[in-house]
Amino acid sequence: MIDAQTKEENVAPLVSVVMPCLNEEKALGICIEKIKKTFVENNIDGEVVVSDNGSTDRSVEIATEMGASLCHQPLRGYGNAYLKGFEHARGRYLIMADADDTYDLTMLPQFLEGLQNGQYDFVTGSRYLGKGEKNITWLHRYVGNPMLTLILNILFGARYSDVYCGYRAFTREAYEKIRPVSPGMEFNLELAINARLAGLRIKEIPITLGERLGESKLNTFKDGWRSLRMMLIYAPNKVFLIPGLFLFGMGMLLHFVVLFRLIQSDGRALGVVSSMVASTMAVTGFQILSLWLHAKTYSWSRRFDRNNPFILSFYKIFNLEMGLISGMVLTLTGTVIMALLVLKWLHLGMTPLPRPEFAAFASTLIIIGLSCFFSSLFISAMSMSKGETG
Numbered sequence: 547m548i549d550a551q552t553k554e555e556n557v558a559p560l561v562s563v564v565m566p567c568l569n570e571e572k573a574l575g576i577c578i579e580k581i582k583k584t585f586v587e588n589n590i591d592g593e594v595v596v597s598d599n600g601s602t603d604r605s606v607e608i609a610t611e612m613g614a615s616l617c618h619q620p621l622r623g624y625g626n627a628y629l630k631g632f633e634h635a636r637g638r639y640l641i642m643a644d645a646d647d648t649y650d651l652t653m654l655p656q657f658l659e660g661l662q663n664g665q666y667d668f669v670t671g672s673r674y675l676g677k678g679e680k681n682i683t684w685l686h687r688y689v690g691n692p693m694l695t696l697i698l699n700i701l702f703g704a705r706y707s708d709v710y711c712g713y714r715a716f717t718r719e720a721y722e723k724i725r726p727v728s729p730g731m732e733f734n735l736e737l738a739i740n741a742r743l744a745g746l747r748i749k750e751i752p753i754t755l756g757e758r759l760g761e762s763k764l765n766t767f768k769d770g771w772r773s774l775r776m777m778l779i780y781a782p783n784k785v786f787l788i789p790g791l792f793l794f795g796m797g798m799l800l801h802f803v804v805l806f807r808l809i810q811s812d813g814r815a816l817g818v819v820s821s822m823v824a825s826t827m828a829v830t831g832f833q834i835l836s837l838w839l840h841a842k843t844y845s846w847s848r849r850f851d852r853n854n855p856f857i858l859s860f861y862k863i864f865n866l867e868m869g870l871i872s873g874m875v876l877t878l879t880g881t882v883i884m885a886l887l888v889l890k891w892l893h894l895g896m897t898p899l900p901r902p903e904f905a906a907f908a909s910t911l912i913i914i915g916l917s918c919f920f921s922s923l924f925i926s927a928m929s930m931s932k933g934e935t936g
Contacts (some may be wrong), residue, residue: 561592561616561658562637565645566601566627571608573647573759578612580651588655596645597631599623625726625733632721641715649713653753655717660749665745667720670706670738671713675753679708690770697774698735701781702742707748709738709771713753720746731775737816739780752819779841786838790831798829801910804903821906825913832914836921842924869922876915883908 567574580595585592596609598618609616619630632640639661643649650670659805660666673679679687695709712734724740726733729756741748778785800816801824802808807815841886887905899905 558636558638559591559593561590561597561639561641561654562635563592563641563643563651563654564597564628564631564635565643565644566593566599566631567601567605567609568622568623568627569601569603569605570645570759571603571605573603573609574605575612576641576647576759577645577651578609578614581654582612584652584654588930590655590658592654593635593637595631595635597627599627612769621729623729624731625728625736626730628733629729629897639715640718641722642712648756648758650653650753650756653713655712656751661715663716665747667717667747668737668741668748669715669748670708670748671711671753672706672708672750673711673755674707675750675754676754679755681756686935694735694770694773696776701777701784702739703743705746706738706748708750710734711753716746719871721743721933728770728776732776735773735776739777743780748848767849781887782838783843786834786841790838792831793827794831794835795797797824797826797831797910800824801828801907803846806905814857816903818902820905821903825906825910826881828918829913832917836917839921839925864925866922866926869926870919871918872913873915873919876911876918877922878915879909880908880915884912 549675561877565577574596581592581594585591594614596605596614596616598606598609598616599622600620606616615634617630619632628642638774639658641654643651653671657671660669673682682691689710692709695706698704698709699706713836714734714737720741723744723746724737726736726740728736800820804816804820804824809816873892874893885903887899887908891899
C-alpha cells in the first residue's frame, strides 16, 4: 500500500522555483526561507529546487536541511545548472531566481498571476522599469546590459528593457517550446530570444535588485562576448543575408560590366583592377551567404525557424547531389575558361593577355564552385534528418 507521504510526493506541485547554486551558503538559506514563507502566505502549492553546480561550502547541506528538492549538475555553468534544475522540477509553472538574495522573492505571486490567468506565457522581471537597477555594477548598468538589450531588440524585433534579468516565470509548455541549450550566462539571453521567436506572450514587470550576498560568478567580457555571438548566430538575415547579397550581387555585376566593357572613359574600359575588386566582392559575398545558410539551417534544426517557408521550400529542392552538381559545374566552367586563357597565353609566347579580366572571372567561378561543393556536404549533413522527416 502506498502511504500518504508517497502519494503527496507523486502529486506535482503548482509551481517550482528553480535556483542554480555554486557556493551560496551565505544567501541560500535566506532565499529558501523567503520562498517557503511566500508559498504559505499566498496559499501556493510549490517546491523549491536547488540545482547544485559543484558547491564546496555548506550549500548542499543547507538545501537538504531546509527541505529543498536538491539535484546535482556536475557540468559547470549557469545555464547547465538551470537545465538540470528545470529537468528535475515537477511544477506546472516554472520560476527561475538566483540564490544570492538579490531578487525580491515575495514577488512570486506577481510573476504567477499573468501565467495563471492565461494572459501571458513568459513573465520576466526588469530592473530598469522601476529604477531598480541601483545595485547593478556601473559597467553592466550603463554599458553591458543596455547595449545587449538594444542589440537584441533590433535583431529580433523585441521590446525588452532588461534581457539579462535572472528573475523569470513561464509555463512548462512555454519552456518546452523555447527549449534553451546554452551552458553559460548567455542562457538568460537565449530564453528571451527564443520566447520572442516562438511567439510567446511576454510581460515585463518592474523589480528591484538587492545587494548580493556572496561572490559573483559573472565574467563581464567573456560572458558578454558569448551573448553577442549567440545573438549574431540567431539573427542570420540581418547579419549575413543583407551584406552577403549586396557584396555578391555587386561583385557579379561589376564582372559583367568589365567583361562587356559597358563603362568606358576616354575610350578605355575598366580592366584588371576592377576585375580583382569584382572577384573580391563576389567571393566574399558568396562566403557570407554560405554562412547565412549554415546559420539558417542551424536555426531550423533548433526549431527557431521551424515554420520558415523559405527553408522548407529550399530543402524540397536542395539536396547533396544538387549542391555537388552546382559546385562542379561552376568549377568546371571556370577551369575551362582558365585553360583556354593559358593556351592562348602560351600561343602568344607568354606575353600579357589582351583580356586578363577573364582570368579574374574564371578564378571567381572556381572559388565559388569549390565553396559550393564543400558547403553542400556540410549543409546536407545538418539538414538530412529534417529533410527526411519533413
